[in-house]
Amino acid sequence: MTDHVGTAAPGCPAANHIGMAALCFAFTNHVGTAALGCRGAGRRLPDLPRRVEAAAQKTPIGAALGKGTISQTAERLPFGAVSGKGTTSQAAERFPFGVVSARARLRRLRKNTTFREIGKGTTSVVPITLFPSSSRAGVSQRGNLLSRVFSQAVRSRLLFLLPLLLSVQVAWSSALGPSKPNSPQSAAPSFNSTRAMQYVREVVAFGPRAIGSANHKKVENYIHSLLKGDLVEDDAFTATTPEGKFPVRNIIAKFPGTRDGIIVIAGHYDTNYPLRKTGYVGANDGGSSTALLLELANQLRGKKRDGYSVWLLWTDGEEAVKEWTATDSLYGTRHLAEKWQNDGTLRKIKAFLLTDMIGDADLNIDRETNSTAWLEDLALQAATSLGYQSHFFARTISEEDDHIPFAHLGVPSADLIDFDYGYGNVFWHTPQDTIDKLSPKSMEIVGSVILETVRLLDERK
Numbered sequence: 071m072t073d074h075v076g077t078a079a080p081g082c083p084a085a086n087h088i089g090m091a092a093l094c095f096a097f098t099n100h101v102g103t104a105a106l107g108c109r110g111a112g113r114r115l116p117d118l119p120r121r122v123e124a125a126a127q128k129t130p131i132g133a134a135l136g137k138g139t140i141s142q143t144a145e146r147l148p149f150g151a152v153s154g155k156g157t158t159s160q161a162a163e164r165f166p167f168g169v170v171s172a173r174a175r176l177r178r179l180r181k182n183t184t185f186r187e188i189g190k191g192t193t194s195v196v197p198i199t200l201f202p203s204s205s206r207a208g209v210s211q212r213g214n215l216l217s218r219v220f221s222q223a224v225r226s227r228l229l230f231l232l233p234l235l236l237s238v239q240v241a242w243s244s245a246l247g248p249s250k251p252n253s254p255q256s257a258a259p260s261f262n263s264t265r266a267m268q269y270v271r272e273v274v275a276f277g278p279r280a281i282g283s284a285n286h287k288k289v290e291n292y293i294h295s296l297l298k299g300d301l302v303e304d305d306a307f308t309a310t311t312p313e314g315k316f317p318v319r320n321i322i323a324k325f326p327g328t329r330d331g332i333i334v335i336a337g338h339y340d341t342n343y344p345l346r347k348t349g350y351v352g353a354n355d356g357g358s359s360t361a362l363l364l365e366l367a368n369q370l371r372g373k374k375r376d377g378y379s380v381w382l383l384w385t386d387g388e389e390a391v392k393e394w395t396a397t398d399s400l401y402g403t404r405h406l407a408e409k410w411q412n413d414g415t416l417r418k419i420k421a422f423l424l425t426d427m428i429g430d431a432d433l434n435i436d437r438e439t440n441s442t443a444w445l446e447d448l449a450l451q452a453a454t455s456l457g458y459q460s461h462f463f464a465r466t467i468s469e470e471d472d473h474i475p476f477a478h479l480g481v482p483s484a485d486l487i488d489f490d491y492g493y494g495n496v497f498w499h500t501p502q503d504t505i506d507k508l509s510p511k512s513m514e515i516v517g518s519v520i521l522e523t524v525r526l527l528d529e530r531k
């Protein structure tokens with residue numbers, strides 16, 4: 071097992087990145103046809119994006135087609151390419167067809183426009199034709215697809231790919247099997263992304279909402295108005311900052327459970343203070359998390375929780391007022407963590423799940439080094455069970471965010487943040503952080519993954 075590359079490469083004609091790209095082209099052409107066919111037939115495909123995502127990520131060839139990083143997909147291929155979590159090159163070395171090569175090569179491939187189109191455009195249409203909910207239809211359409219891929223390969227003079235395609239067919243058929251109880255179809259999340267987006271719209275309509283502003287007060291009232299009838303508690307205090315004293319208010323909505331312990335789901339609602347006069351509304355940075363939590367409240371409300379209590383926490387004063395330092399930032403959570411430590415709440419917290427900048431239409435949640443590894447792994451497990459894993463943890467970063475005061479006090483914490491907002495994070499902390507960059511799908515992905523993570527936490531011994 072130590073010399074996979076050396077042994078795999080000669081046996082597999084596609085064992086190089088050019089071969090991989092060629093496969094993609096062949097496949098894409100087919101896909102383009104299928105997509106047009108679907109539209110032409112005027113069929114309505116309910117829940118298309120969710121099923122598509124799920125299917126795409128379960129597809130062996132998804133390594134090539136999948137959104138997000140290829141390396142990540144490759145590591146989770148259905149037929150046991152790699153079971154552990156290694157580096158990209160490790161994954162590449164163990165990939166059965168040897169088609170994924172080193173990271174640098176992948177980057178080069180992804181920079182290629184055509185390849186990028188394959189990654190985004192096609193995955194949103196293709197797999198729906200490959201994986202209809204009826205498995206019988208699935209078999210015939212799958213056969214259909216493969217024969218079309220074959221003929222495409224022949225037409226494109228990509229004959230050297232045929233052995234690869236055959237092995238894909240075999241692996242694919244065995245990977246599919248009957249639908250499992252926890253398949254994405256049956257575990258349909260009820261998170262209402264349309265409503266979540268409406269909340270973002272309403273939040274940003276208040277304008278900049280930096281601490282101490284009239285708009286900030288309006289958003290406080292807005293959140294409260296949507297939590298009428300819930301068990302709500304405020305943690306209000308005055309923060310001393312480099313720009314003077316400001317009122318800060320964390321808002322907590324509590325949904326009691328039957329199990330002893332608390333899961334906190336948090337996100338900030340204030341916007342950046344230094345940008346308060348620029349028209350900056352923080353649709354993603356502050357807006358998306360506020361809205362996500364409001365929709366999670368809808369999901370939790372009126373249901374008997376057979377598990378831990380869930381507390382939704384809208385944090386305040388997350389942003390620095392001048393320049394980010396340990397003392398000029400995280401005003402709300404620093405205060406609350408200390409308060410909960412003193413009153414004994416902290417030791418009951420089983421998990422602190424933070425959401426930040428999760429509305430980006432190009433959703434790539436980063437793995438974050440100040441977070442608790444097992445909790446991030448659990449979130450990834452949740453994402454994987456929903457077919458959303460390609461949106462998670464392709465990249466690892468270090469973030470100081472609202473989880474820090476809790477993590478420092480020993481609370482298992484995970485910062486679910488997509489800190490790549492626009493190319494090179496170009497929209498972050500700029501007036502370009504507007505709602506047009508957001509997608510309801512991203513909200514749905516994160517909302518559903520959080521709900522599933524909560525379920526997994528409830529099940530933990």
Ligand SMILES: [Zn+2]
Pocket residue numbers: 342355389499
């Ligand atoms: Zn920010």
